[in-house]
Each structure stands twice: as C-alpha cells, then as structure tokens.
Amino acid sequence: xxxxxxxxxxxxxxxxxxxxxxxxxxxxxxxxxxxxxxxxxxxxxxxxxxxxxxxxxxxxxxxxxxxxxxxxxxxxxxxxxxxxxxxxxxxxxxxxxxxxxxxxxxxxxxxxxxxxxxxxxxxxxxxxxxxxxxxxxxxxxxxxxxxxxxxxxxxxxxxxxxxxxxxxxxxxxxxxxxxxxxxxxxxxxxxxxxxxxxxxxxxxxxxxxxxxxxxxxxxxxxxxxxxxxxxxxxxxxxxxxxxxxxxxxxxxxxxxxxxxxxxxxxxxxxxxxxxxxxxxxxxxxx
Numbered sequence: 455x456x457x458x459x460x461x462x463x464x465x466x467x468x469x470x471x472x473x474x475x476x477x478x479x480x481x482x483x484x485x486x487x488x489x490x491x492x493x494x495x496x497x498x499x500x501x502x503x504x505x506x507x508x509x510x511x512x513x514x515x516x517x518x519x520x521x522x523x524x525x526x527x528x529x530x531x532x533x534x535x536x537x538x539x540x541x542x543x544x545x546x547x548x549x550x551x552x553x554x555x556x557x558x559x560x561x562x563x564x565x566x567x568x569x570x571x572x573x574x575x576x577x578x579x580x581x582x583x584x585x586x587x588x589x590x591x592x593x594x595x596x597x598x599x600x601x602x603x604x605x606x607x608x609x610x611x612x613x614x615x616x617x618x619x620x621x622x623x624x625x626x627x628x629x630x631x632x633x634x635x636x637x638x639x640x641x642x643x644x645x646x647x648x649x650x651x652x653x654x655x656x657x658x659x660x661x662x663x664x665x666x667x668x669x670x671x672x673x674x675x676x677x678x679x680x681x682x683x684x685x686x687x688x689x690x691x692x693x694x695x696x697x698x699x700x701x702x703x704x705x706x707x708x709x710x711x712x713x714x715x716x717x718x719x720x721x722x723x724x725x726x727x728x729x730x731x732x733x734x735x736x737x738x739x740x
Contacts, residue, residue, distance in 0.1 A: 455492040458523065461549025462488045464727045465531035466538040466588035467619065467693040467700040469655055470662050471580075472599050473636035474643030474669075477608065478584035479596040479650060479658070480538060482727030483619050487529040487539070487589075489546035491554050496524040504540060507574040508547045511567045518555050532722075534627050536694025540577040541585035544568035549590075561590055565603040579631055579695075592727045594655055596647075613655060613726045617688070620701045620710055622678070622718035629670045631695050639665040656689035656702055663691015663699075675699055678717055685709035 465485035472478025500506060505525050513519050525547065531539040545568045552559040568586040572578040578585075583599040583606055593613055597606040636643075642665035649657035660683065667675045672692065678699055679690035687701040687710045699718070701710050707723075714721045 455494045455497075455524075455526075458491045458493065458520075459550040459554035460488060460490050461546040461551075461553060462486055463542040463545035463549065463589040465542050466585055467621070467659070468536065468662060468666070468691070469594055469658050470584075470596065470643065470646050470650060471636065471666050471694070472582075472584060473580055473631075473633050474639060474662075474665055475647060476598070476600070477596055477647065478580060478582075478599055479594055480584040480588035481594045481613055481655070482588040482590075482592060483537075484724050484727055485530045485537065485722070487527065487531055487542035487546045489543065489550045490526040490528070491520070491547075491550040492524055492526055493522060494524050496526075498525060498527045500525075502540070502575045502577045504543055504571060504575040504577060505547060507571040508544055508551075508567070510574065511571045512548065512551050515567060517551070517557055520551070520554065532623055532698065535623060535698035536627075536692065536696045537621070537698055538582070538585040538588060538694065540572055540575070541568060541582050542589045544571045545586055545589040562603040564590060565606075569599070569603075579633065588727075594650075596650060609651065611653060611655065614704075615726070615728055616704060617726060618703045618707050619724050619726060620687075620703060620707060620714055621693070621722040621724065622699045622701070622714040623720040623722070624674075624697045624699065624718050627695070627697050629672065629696070631670070635669040636666075639669045642668065659689040659691045659700070659702065661691075666692045666695065670696060672696060678713070681713050682710050685713055
C-alpha cells in the first residue's frame, strides 16, 4: 500500500488523575506510537472506533476529506493499562493527516481534535486533554480539561532528563471506573496537586497513585508501590486508571526492577520524553 503520511506521538504516565479534582496532569514517556496514512483499508483493528472518530472530527473541523485511505498503526504503548495509548493514537493520526494535507496545525488544534475524537469513541471519562498534551510535548502540564486547549494550561514544568521510568504491567484491567470513588479521595488528590504546585512532580506521582489505588480499592498496587519506594524508587504510583504501575528511578534501579519482575507479568524500561525528541519530530516534517 502506498504511504501518504506519517505521524508519531508518545505514551505517558499520570501525575494527577483528572477525575479527582477536575484537573489533570500527565507526562510523556518514550514509548512511541506511529500512525501511517495509506491508500486502501485499515490494516489494524479499530475496536473503539477511535480512528473513525478522528476522521470525522478532522472533516467536521473543515479540513480536506481523504477517500480510499486507511491506517497502519505501530504502537509500543500497551493498550488498556493507563499509559495513554488512545491519546497517542489520536494525536499521531492527526499529525499524519496534518502532514498529508499541509494544513500546518498548531499543537492546540491537535489537542482539541484528539480530545473530541476520544470522547466520541468513548475511550475516556475525562476527555484526556492532559494525555493529549503529554503525547506531543515534553515535561508536564496541569490542565483544565473542560475548556479549549488554548485556555487549558494552568501550570507547566520540566522533568529531569536523567530519570528512568520502569513500568510494571499487572495484567488486564478488571476494575470498573466510578467518578464518585475518585471524588471521595479528594484530600489525597489535593495533596498531589499541592506537591505539583510546589514543583515536586515526583511526590505528586506517588500521592496521586495512592489516591487512585484507594479510589479503585486496589490494595495490591498500594503494597507494590510502597515496596518500590522502599527499594529505592524516587516515586511510584498507578498510572491513569491502571492497572499499570510506574516507578521513577535515578541511578541504580536493579532492586526496583526485581520487585516489578516478581510482581508483574511484564516490565518495560523507558524514560520521560525529551525536548530533543519533540524538536526532532517537528523538524522531520517541518
């Protein structure tokens, strides 16, 4: 099949779950998703209708329709684990469409269309605006997901570039997500927000993880994260609505990796998305 355009985006981990206080924050990690716009039919399953929603939102936003095209998705981001795979697919697909149509979309436009696409596909409970920002930017952004992206960023900051991110995959998601349960943990979410406001993104990750674990009555993740911090992790917490757990390390991470390997089905080692990679991606198609 003839390749028409390519877009890439990152996965991410949670810093503050938006269901807790109505404000969300995620940070990109170097697990990449590549969306290739090709002539012909989709070569990947689109179980949630996300790619179809992307095309609908694209056309309804006034951009050119592409007939007789499909998608090839190559993603290193595990699906259904709280690692922002849906946001990455939506953003990567929109960047491919932008490249194919020479429309020169801003980051704000990509984020807004990615959020609307995810809402239509019903693969988010909050709109996942923080996830969309993490998919295309480095560092972290605290956002209000209920306003347009140009007005959404409340705070932002950088993350040290020498940190290692270890992700433990504990199997498929089994717990249902209830917004009331998240609201009941507002005190913990407020602590996480206060840490973020003071510039302590790692403390926010751990406290947010405690709040999410409590909201979902996931006692196993609480015990696991406590063990990871005891063995030297700078931070540890469940990501998104889980079940994946992320541990942040600096330097020797063998003890942390050993606990994850003994407790999880699979362990992924990565790092936070860097400004260099974001700029290289922009230059590649600029």
